[in-house]
Amino acid sequence: MTDPAEAPASSARSSGRSSRSASEYADVPDMFRRLAALDPDSEQFRRARDRIVERCLPLADHIARRFEGRGEPRDDLIQVARVGLVNAVIRYDVETGSDFVSFAVPTIMGEVRRYFRDNSWSVKVPRRLKELHLRLGAATSELSQRLGRAPTASELADELGMDRQEVVEGLVAGSSYNALSIDAGRTGDDAPTIVDTLGAADLNLDQIENREALRPLLAALPERERTVLLLR
Template identity: 50%
Template sequence: MTRDSYDDIEPLLKELAIAVERRDPAQAELRELAIGRCLPLAEHIARKFSGRGEPYEDLLQVARLGLVVSIDRFDVNRGSRFLSFAVPTIMGEVRRYFRDSTWAVRVPRRIKEIQLRLGGTIEQLAQRLGRMPNARELAEELGVDRAEVTQAMLAANAYQSSSLDAAAPDGGENAPLSLLDALGEDEPNYELVEQYMAVRPHLAQLPDRERQVLVMRFFDGKTQAQIAAQLGVSQMHISRILSRTLTGLRTAALED
């Protein structure tokens, strides 16, 4: 098995620490040697974070900065291995880069941190539940407030932005249009679809009478008076059923 050049870096770092303590002029050369030997570690960590929308060269620069910080802060007297200190330090620098430097608009730090945890949590819960988790379930899994989860999900839209004047991709021979020219118009029915998808799970949980009244009113197009006559109750009773049911559905949908 091949060993990396930083596997036995501790003796060199100890020599560097002694040189720093004695203000030995050789400390600069020793520091450069230690950094050079550990560069593959920074490259390995940068590759782990590639493919997330940021150039590999930028990630590598941040990882190398984290490596330098690790070498400068490592305490050889504690007897621990350099890797156990360097890896989380370098990864922390890269994560901070994603958190602080790649957002198109200002987002609170806590919301950024929750947003970075959402992806893996959604995947785990989806596998466990057999469906997409809602905001309440995500909040319980992460141990945070449901409102913070909602803000983090919305904050994902602020991660990167594109200029409306930028050219949109075109696979043909036409001159490329700007994103602004390529944008379509708002489809009013999209909002209706979203509302239906939010309410649909709760419709199945309604008592038979309430669900029947909703179907007759909004799917069959009957008036309250017609529904009352068909069911043998007063119009006021139908009005109360509709008001109570719609309020309950709205509350349940907003909670999700």
């Protein structure tokens, strides 16, 4: 339980951080006002919007760093956070009077959280195998360009200077990354989804227990009575 005496201090720290962030970007509202005065289809509009994004890149990078150490590459987190920043810049309306930082932070964090949701490991995998998965991904991409085809496990092992069995282990672990949804289709728009190939639920399953319980009772009845019951 949080100590009530600490709550004001925590609130004050949070408020202080928000105030500092807002003051660091105090010039951004004016940049948005100048943007709003431009023709949205003009080159000047695009350049002005790009300047706002560049001005606020430190905010996106700061948020990305808060998610480090969770198994995803730092560069990927920064890229995703910057995508969130661009979305925030596009959607922000300066006329609402709301602070841009207060609007942008949840937008950027939402983008990063969505990235984790869509690119998470479906089962618990040792950190060593996660790192190997990243190395194998880079090596596979490079060898594919060099060979003109997907590399074999032996070729990956030679490229990375490791045992083939270790490469196979890493490839198997990689199958736990970003598990395929059962609603995902195969190749082609008209291809059936995985869920389409699954059997339908048997509506009689719930009656199995009842039938098994009645079986010895029916067997104990005289043949005539048993026949009458079965014909009903």
